[in-house]
Amino acid sequence: MKSQYEQVFTKDHLGVKILGYALLFLMFFSFLLIAWYAPVERTMGLVQKIFYYHVPSAWVAFLAFGVVFVCSILYLTSKDKKWDVFAASSVEIGVVFVLIVLITGPIWARPVWEVWWTWEPRLTTTLILFLIYVAYLLLRYFGGKNEQTAKFSAVLGIIGFIDVPLVYLSINWWRRKHRRILRVSGWSRR
Amino acid sequence: MKQIFTILWKDLLVELKSKESLLSMFTFGLLILVIFNFAIEPTPAIKRAITPGLLWVTFLFSGVLGLNRSFALEKENMAIQGMLLAPVDRGLIYFGKFGANLIILLIAEILTLPFFLLFLNMPLFQHFWWIIGIILLGTIGFVAVGTLFSAMATNVKMSEVMLPLLLFPVSTPILLAAVACIRDVIAGEPFATYQNWFFLLVGFDMIFIVVPSLIFEYVVEE
Numbered sequence: 001m002k003s004q005y006e007q008v009f010t011k012d013h014l015g016v017k018i019l020g021y022a023l024l025f026l027m028f029f030s031f032l033l034i035a036w037y038a039p040v041e042r043t044m045g046l047v048q049k050i051f052y053y054h055v056p057s058a059w060v061a062f063l064a065f066g067v068v069f070v071c072s073i074l075y076l077t078s079k080d081k082k083w084d085v086f087a088a089s090s091v092e093i094g095v096v097f098v099l100i101v102l103i104t105g106p107i108w109a110r111p112v113w114e115v116w117w118t119w120e121p122r123l124t125t126t127l128i129l130f131l132i133y134v135a136y137l138l139l140r141y142f143g144g145k146n147e148q149t150a151k152f153s154a155v156l157g158i159i160g161f162i163d164v165p166l167v168y169l170s171i172n173w174w175r176r177k178h179r180r181i182l183r184v185s186g187w188s189r190r
Numbered sequence: 191m192k193q194i195f196t197i198l199w200k201d202l203l204v205e206l207k208s209k210e211s212l213l214s215m216f217t218f219g220l221l222i223l224v225i226f227n228f229a230i231e232p233t234p235a236i237k238r239a240i241t242p243g244l245l246w247v248t249f250l251f252s253g254v255l256g257l258n259r260s261f262a263l264e265k266e267n268m269a270i271q272g273m274l275l276a277p278v279d280r281g282l283i284y285f286g287k288f289g290a291n292l293i294i295l296l297i298a299e300i301l302t303l304p305f306f307l308l309f310l311n312m313p314l315f316q317h318f319w320w321i322i323g324i325i326l327l328g329t330i331g332f333v334a335v336g337t338l339f340s341a342m343a344t345n346v347k348m349s350e351v352m353l354p355l356l357l358f359p360v361s362t363p364i365l366l367a368a369v370a371c372i373r374d375v376i377a378g379e380p381f382a383t384y385q386n387w388f389f390l391l392v393g394f395d396m397i398f399i400v401v402p403s404l405i406f407e408y409v410v411e412e
Contacts, residue, residue, distance in 0.1 A: 076408050131359040138355060142347040151408050152342045156356065159335065162401060163360045166394055170363040173386060174370065 050108045057100040058126070064094030065133065065161055072157030075150065084150040087157050091136050098130045121172040128167050132160040193278045197286025198293075204263065205294055211259045215252040215298035222248045223302075223309055237310045242373040245306060246365055249325070250332060252302070253295050254354045257336040260291050261344035270410065280407035288337045288399070295329055313376055320375045327391045328368030331398055332361050338402035341409045367391045 034052045041048035067090040075083035105123060106116040117123070136156050143149030205211055226244055230236060264270040273283060303325075306312040314321065336357055343353040367390045374384035381388070 076405065128359050128362050135352075135355045135359060139342070139346060139352065142352060143345075144347075148345060151411075152346070155338070155342065155405050155409055158405065159338070159360060159398075159401065162397065163363070166363040166390070166397075170366040170390060173390075174366050 044112050047108055047111050050104050054101060054104040054108060057097045057104070061094045061097035061101060061126075061129070064090045064097065065129070065164070068094065068133075068136075068157040069161035072154035072161075075154045076158075081150065084154065087154065088140060091133050091153075091157070095130065095133050095137060098126060098133070101126055102130060119171075121168060121174075124171045125164070125168045128171075129164060132156075132163070136160065193282045194285045194289065197273070197283060198289040201260075201287065201290030202293060205290070211256045211294055212298055212301075215256050215295070216301045218255055219248045219252040219298065219302040220305060222251055223305055227309060232310070234311070238376075241306060241310045241312050242369045242376065244310070245312070245372060246328065246369050248302060249295070249299050249329065250358070250361065250365065252298055253329070253332055253336065254357065256295050256298065257291060257333070257340040257357075258343070258350050258353055260287060260337065260340045262349070265344050274410060280410060281403045283410070284337065284403045284406035287341075288334060288402075291337050291340075292330060292333045295333055296326070299325055299329065316378070317375045321372065324368060324371045324375060324388075324391070327388075327395060328364055328371075331364040331391065331395045332357075334395065334398040334402060335360055338406060338409065341406070363390065363394055367394065 030052070034049055038049060038052065040046055068087045071083045071087035071090065074080070075087060105126075109118070110116050136153055139156060140149055140153050143152055223244070226240070226247075230240065232240060261270070264273070274280075303314065307314045336353075339353055339356045339360075343349045343356060346352055367387045370387040371384050371391065374387075
């Protein structure tokens with residue numbers, strides 16, 4: 001038997017349909033804007049346009065993990081399965097968008113920084129974030145579909161999100177020593 | 191307090207009788223040291239550079255071995271059921287397990303420590319109490335999260351693999367802060383140069399003792 005929320009959030013639901021088509025249209029529209037409306041950046045050239053995917057993807061990912069955090073708390077306090085479903089779907093969205101960030105980042109960095117990857121704080125934090133939530137998905141996969149898995153993943157959703165500021169802070173301090181070297185040799189050289 | 195101590199003592203007693211975790215953690219730690227020495231072939235300069243990192247890599251890796259055992263033992267004979275039936279707050283069970291894991295890992299670390307002096311010329315005795323203090327702080331944070339995740343990982347498939355996958359990304363701040371502190375202590379820097387790291391360690395410890403003790407009950411309840 002389907003529970004109430006499963007009936008609400010199937011793909012045939014009107015709201016889901018409207019949002020889905022709106023998304024499709026807006027994505028296409030934004031692609032047109034990126035391709036023709038946005039000017040070509042003077043120093044970085046065409047590759048800079050990847051920003052229009054890179055940055056919003058990072059926002060979406062962070063928002064998604066924020067949603068996971070809130071839904072995880074709500075799940076543990078209420079034990080309403082709805083919140084577990086929200087949290088799990090949100091992690092999937094977040095992981096996909098972090099992956100977009102991690103793929104588009106190096107594509108941009110190679111011509112501009114002349115390296116694919118540097119252990120820069122935001123980059124590194126994003127990578128750690130990705131690993132935390134990949135572990136979340138693995139936990140759900142290995143745990144099987146039951147209430148226990150829901151509880152475990154809620155716990156990880158909470159701990160993981162609390163951890164993010166600490167990860168950023170620590171990596172930021174870690175790289176502080178190296179930033180001067182980066183400046184001396186110039187962004188484009190490093 | 192008495193309940194915490196009872197659980198802690200039970201775990202320590204089991205460990206002291208069998209010495210399974212301690213022996214495997216200690217041997218594994220030594221093995222990591224040896225492997226790294228072969229893999230890197232360190233000159234004195236490289237030794238100085240890698241010692242802080244290698245110290246914590248060794249501790250975290252052997253720590254995971256011990257943490258894996260922590261709840262596996264409880265599960266084997268359904269002992270966790272008995273503990274949950276006892277009229278004790280679940281938070282206290284967490285603190286008991288945490289305390290036992292902490293002490294066992296600390297013993298393994300102290301056993302491994304002389305080999306850093308032997309193999310890597312780590313200046314252990316110049317700053318002995320600072321090094322011990324930082325090892326204590328780093329281990330507290332790691333074991334605090336580790337105890338919570340161990341209780342979770344034991345109950346899913348692939349538990350031995352699952353624990354490090356959960357634990358290592360989350361403990362990045364601990365690793366960085368602890369490595370930075372040890373690095374600066376060994377280099378003889380004044381406290382001011384690494385006080386940020388030191389307080390980050392303390393902060394991490396406090397957050398990740400309080401939060402897991404609050405949500406531990408959700409992990410163990412049936």
